Amino acid sequence: MRPLTVHRLLWKCSILAVVLLAVMLLALKLGAVPISVTDVLLDLGRVVLGQRGQLSTEYRLIVFELRLPRILLGIMVGAALSVAGAGFQALLRNPLADPYVLGVSSGAALGAILSLIASPHVPLATPLAAFAGAGLTIAAVYFLGRREGQLDSGTLLLAGIIAASFLSAVIMFLMTTLAGRDSRGMAFWLMGDLSTPLPPGMRWIFVVGLLAATAAIYSTAADLNLLLTGEREAMHLGVHITRVKLVVYIAASGLTGLAVSVSGAIGYVGLLVPHLMRLLFGTDYRLLIPTSALGGAITIVLADTLARTVVAPTELPVGAMTAMAGAPVFIYLLRRRLR
């Protein structure tokens, strides 16, 4: 018997944090213009020591104004999508739940696009509309996924996949008929892309929203462990079911909305990462939420680095990389479940 302790939790998270730092360094180094690790480290050291002026202009531009903001955006988006995925998996009691597979990301993207069409200059409109789109989609999928009053795993996935393709079609329609109104285009919203930096006004909203929603989900971690054994059983073990489900529903939709409003619908991260973390660290949500956040960050930064470098100087959307890795995992999990 080895119950989870704070010590063990922090130890496992620090391992992942070190990996994340290494991946960040790699991502700073690699790209169309390669920069040696020593140079990156020296430059970072100078920034820390407040000697920013000594950096060569060229490096500063590439490393600190192009690559670093993109990496930081990737970290936040990856963490948000992975925690949302883990949350949806517990909420729906379905290990295949993921914001993209269930159509929630497409719902958020549609919300964001509609807000850009209706009121392009209101700063908070896009993330809020994306949040609303995510919340409405998951509610619709939840009710479509029920059979005879019971949530049915297969029906739920079908409902999600159909919602995703319907919403994608609406997005394509809007983007085609209203071309030119939004600079980001169809590929951004349907596949996800990290090349658009966060608008300065969005930065703090994004960070605060991400931390608040993750903390909200994390506060229910012990309850989610029990929710996975079934609602009635969890209730008999003292879980306040309605409250926990409401918190996770709002927070996971919020995380999806935030991520999609700045990076489009990046797929499969919410599926891939929590499962990988379960394989590595077990199924306890008290470990799973923080490790998924870190693992999601690592995954997206790696995927984006690959997307930037494999066909350099052209770039792939990061969503193409995650889908290439995630879709086979989805099929593997689906088949293992059907056996």
Place this chain on the structure above:
Amino acid sequence: MNSAGPQATMPVTQRPDGDRARPGPNEVRLGVEQASYAYAAAGREAPLFTLEATSFQARQRELVAILGPNASGKSTLLQLIAGALKPLSGRVQLDGFETSRLDPRTRAQRIAVVQQESSLLFSVRAWEYVLQGRHPYGRGLRFETEEDCVIVENALQQVGAEHLRDRWVNQISGGEKQRVTLARALAQQPLLLLLDEPTLHLDIGAQVGLLQRLRQLAEENRYTVVVVTHELNLAAEFADQAVLLHRGKCLRVGSPAEVYNRELLEQVFEAPLEVEIGPEGRPRVTVRVKRTASAG
């Protein structure tokens, strides 16, 4: 939290919550007073199933068996006792508190329920499963204390499942899973232990073992135990009281000898039965089968 159940049609009176004194050993611990319930398909439609007013009382160390054929309302009565459903009329009280009005956390500290089936989405080890029983006592992320671990060890020992501690729950047999689930209920340190058809899928040896263990636990830990079961003879052997339900009606409450009336049981279970009283005054039920002449 809004419970999805129908609204009470009768005003429910409640004892003032200030009185927290524990009753003495011989006072009533569980009181079911005229409790009824109705399931409806939707809002104003006629109910699909009704459990009519049911009453019985149980003290600590008592084992009550709820008997009846399928769809007689046994599980509904159990959920009413557990406080998961709110009675349409009447009330269910545990030490003077209405069970359906307790918040989930307090309720789980006082009532443990062993369900018929439980499915795990991701497998856990037996000790982790039993540790779930400590959930109502923790706060926040609930990092387990030394005390929790000791309680888990003791619970596993009490059900004779120490050897299963490090096994995966989905890789042990039905009988072993049953014992681990019972250990989880013990880890809740409840006053009231409720079991919904715990003998289902168990062989006769495991069934007798389980009932003997429940009897012993009721004695040692001063639990009040309520068991829903189909096993008439096991109930007759181990229960202090039997509650006989039929199509949502409570037909009789009393000692097994009082409840096990041949005509009554034949009518309820729709089978030709024979009831004899054993040497210790406990009834025994056998099936009467008419042989055709050619078979003899």
